[in-house]
Amino acid sequence: MTTERADLLVIGASAAGLKCAARFRRLRPEARILVLDAAKDISVGACGLPYVVSGDIDDPEDLRKTAFDVLRDESFFASYKDIEVRTGVRAESIDIEAGTVHAATGDGTVTFSYGELLLATGAAPKVPSGMPAFSDRVRAVKAMDDARGIRGLLQTGQIEEVGIIGAGFIGCEMAEAFGSMWGCSVTLLEAADQVLPGMLDPDMAAIVESELRQQSVDVRTGTLVDRVEQSEGVVIHPRGAAPIEVDLVVVAIGVAPQVALAKAAGIEVGEAGGIVVDQHMRTNAPHVYAAGDCVECTSAVTGKAKMYALGSLANRQGRVAADHMAGRGSKFGPVAGSMIVKAFDLNASATGLTQGEAARMGKDVACVWGTFGDRAHYYPEERRVFAKMVFERGTGRVIGLQLVGRGDVARLVDVLSTVLLRGGTVDDLLDLEFAYAPPFAGALDPLHHLGAMAMAQQRDGVEPVGPTEDWGTSTCVDVRTPEEAQAAPWAGEAVHVPMGEVRRRVSELPAGDVVVVCEKGPRSLEVARWLGGLRDGSVRYLAGGRSLRQRDLG
């Protein structure tokens, strides 16, 4: 039995592993670096797979290419990076004391001894119970072969009906890929009562769900799948509903970290299910690091361990591990958990915790919502974005942000995450500085508005009503102009008093509790603030206005 020696041995040739190898090479020009992977396709940009299926990306191999059009295969890593990558080699056990890894190749077993070891074993698609074995008609979207296989079927006209199990971001992206590009009938089944669970709260997810329906996707939330049968076609059996016959089933209920190898070697795996690492990506075993989808991160909001399967984090973790192996003090800190997804013509992004998750973690949170344009309101092509911000009552600490709309949703989430990562409060949002010109933004940024709304609630007790909240017996006061009310009628009973007349018509307002409504929120907030001091009943305002409540995407 041969033993090969590597200064750095990496298990897993995807984002985290290859980044670590490349960075270690830069810092240690003379080191021997070896990367093992059980699969044959390495360095797949898995986040791009839905776009291969859709045809947005023409050649599947593009996902494996560099920006300068060279395939990132074994020979690329050898010649460009001086890194040896071996595919089809499965690591089977780690002997921590000996500092060795036993691996199976096609020809037998090899032992590798390492100076430093990185576990970048990633995550594998979760499979619900009652599923047949994966086949060309029942698949996840995780490997190149999945994308190639599905696309092959599409191109030869073999798929008309698709069932997607799981409405997370892969599920929503795949719904678009099949529906928009190939004209397939898509049924999207989700066990939770909403699409994009974990990313959005139900009120924001409802906007995405209505877009999916608009685009002819048959969305079935709150639907458990008992089993899937494959014979000639594929039949999905949703609990309590008629079976659905489809040509293809895509399973997208999330991923589970691959930690069996680590566990068997006595490496600590945490309660969240991933390998436990310190801020330098070290495991509890000497000279053994881990990075990527197989490790637990620390939530910047809760300080607790949490799994995130995000390519952007994997890259940063790989770099930190290599730095530390080479004697540099880089650290990987707590994570905000920023995500973004495109579903048909709608964009959604989020960072931090949702209201639901924060409440489950025992936090006392409050929320504000808003309807914004992504440039000056008078500039052509302004596109709408809805926002929801979650913050902690009392301290005002920012907990999370969710955005959904036709407009840009990347900028705000990336800026807010900087505030969240440093433990900032809603007051801090007012100190943010933004580049402003009418083609790009408004003079007051949505984050300024959200900060001001949160402070109005915190300091002055001006309470919002959420877009899907029931306001019971409160009377609705619509303060929009007559022109607005005619153009977009309020779907419900309301007393109509334009804001410009409210001050002199206070006596006409209904007694008791009221909810003030306008088109996007600012006017009703202002009226509510002012009226609150003048009346007996409670005065709240409809956050995000009629637009958000009626999911009017503009």
Next chain:
Amino acid sequence: MTTERADLLVIGASAAGLKCAARFRRLRPEARILVLDAAKDISVGACGLPYVVSGDIDDPEDLRKTAFDVLRDESFFASYKDIEVRTGVRAESIDIEAGTVHAATGDGTVTFSYGELLLATGAAPKVPSGMPAFSDRVRAVKAMDDARGIRGLLQTGQIEEVGIIGAGFIGCEMAEAFGSMWGCSVTLLEAADQVLPGMLDPDMAAIVESELRQQSVDVRTGTLVDRVEQSEGVVIHPRGAAPIEVDLVVVAIGVAPQVALAKAAGIEVGEAGGIVVDQHMRTNAPHVYAAGDCVECTSAVTGKAKMYALGSLANRQGRVAADHMAGRGSKFGPVAGSMIVKAFDLNASATGLTQGEAARMGKDVACVWGTFGDRAHYYPEERRVFAKMVFERGTGRVIGLQLVGRGDVARLVDVLSTVLLRGGTVDDLLDLEFAYAPPFAGALDPLHHLGAMAMAQQRDGVEPVGPTEDWGTSTCVDVRTPEEAQAAPWAGEAVHVPMGEVRRRVSELPAGDVVVVCEKGPRSLEVARWLGGLRDGSVRYLAGGRSLRQRDLG
């Protein structure tokens, strides 16, 4: 002589003044609030004027409207905000001890006594010497009448040739308005040796300049205008060049704060030319605040006073002033100075200091440059963005960022300003978290790349060559693939060794100093880092690659 009493008296009915009044109203429902303005058009979104001229915005009055389509005139403020605005009233003097302001109306003089006074007198267009009086053929772009007047001439076909004096952002926006929308011949004259001085360094401004030329704008930098004559047509006399006959001259050489009223009252005006205020926007006179384009801000980079005429700051300052008047402790902190501009199909943004300005302030700075896509490189519709980051040698403190390209330039500048405002370093950029999905971004953000490049320079001495830098007798080594070199030949002498072959062909490389070149920068950085340890001569890399050097906008 009558004396009127106001709890809050505001001089100037634009962004800062009106924001302060509105905020004070919210905090003090019973107060009497009075706003004076010498002009008749109030609450003009002046940043939108170029888009009125271009016709992008159809009705000039749109700039004065709320998002719900109501004109923000005197009656709007009366009925919606309970704020009294008086137009055509010019404040002529302030008596600090008496707490009064004397003002001229059409009918005579009025005295106002105030509880709190806000000076929001703004800034006026600078006028170069040798100019005739402003007329319908010689104008600035500052007031509604300017936009209305110019547009009237355009619509009646009276303007074919336009001369714009000053290539700052108003000048560049106006060049687009006249050129792109109305097909006018535009001559853009600028005294500095570059367009957008103060915002961009010459190397980045050159990209904007070449776009302007591409769009048929006759750009004349380094050109002083001796005088302008108006008789039937208008004649511009540039120094040392033939006179230019045009139908219209637009003056856009910047603005000067209007501080005469403050100065005469003994209110302190600083060396930068604006009213001196503390972090609560208080002047040195009791109960007198100032906000907007007439005040000095503190640069977050230098800690020194500087003038910024930015609508986004004016709004925030107005709010802080009102808060403090009402007993709240809000503060307005140091300013990064974030700016953004669209010129034809090119976007440019900046924050912090340019390399040139930092050097003039005595800072020892270094720079890195990059060529990036604004989404995953394999995703369709990826658009290019060039970046330049300035940082302090030694400390690594971030000093500024400049972006130019066809892609999105808002997100990165808004995120970087959060780092700059807290005095962050290039290392901190690697800890930023970004939402990633292929339609929105790459897995590694441009700010991660720029941070890593800066650290390579700081820690490992890998030195870039700037895109317009002369590299003397160094030999150029082009490490691109043969396909790339054929598709976009390198304009100059070079030894061609593809990166994949560099390791085994080291002996073929020329002796002496070399500059490694690739398409966008990362490969040449990596080769330079590695080669640096193996050779005698210096090894540098071309930052931003061939794309940036040859201003290839992609």
